[in-house]
Amino acid sequence: MSVYEGSVQLLRADATTLAAAGERLTFSDGGEIGREASDRDGLAWVDGMVVAKDWRLDHFARYLARQRVGMIRVDPAVAGLRLSGVFPLDDAERALKALEAALPISVTRHTQYLLWVGPRDI
Known part of the structure; x- marks a missing residue:
């Protein structure tokens, strides 16, 4: 409490x-x-946000997946990448796509129920 x-x-x-x-x-x-x-950052969920500080990408994806219908899969090649920031809880795809500019990842929606996070093609 x-x-x-x-x-x-x-x-x-x-x-x-x-x-x-x-x-x-x-x-x-x-x-x-x-x-x-x-932890004052834990209160961010009241405003529909999550504060991530040095989280692994796979942990972040699991956290977002709890807030949506469907699955988020993270390729093991990028699972260990670290991230920090403030992200919306109500739109996992938007939150993950925001990371494409900072991390070498690509977020792809395969169906309305499946998001795939993998390495960016170079």
């Missing part, structure tokens, strides 16, 4: 925990509560 504004009081039978803005609480299987700094 992350807190971005104000504070939250977590009430449990045996304890009360207060989390302030900028904090994130984690819960273990044993019931212990951990406290760490929240």
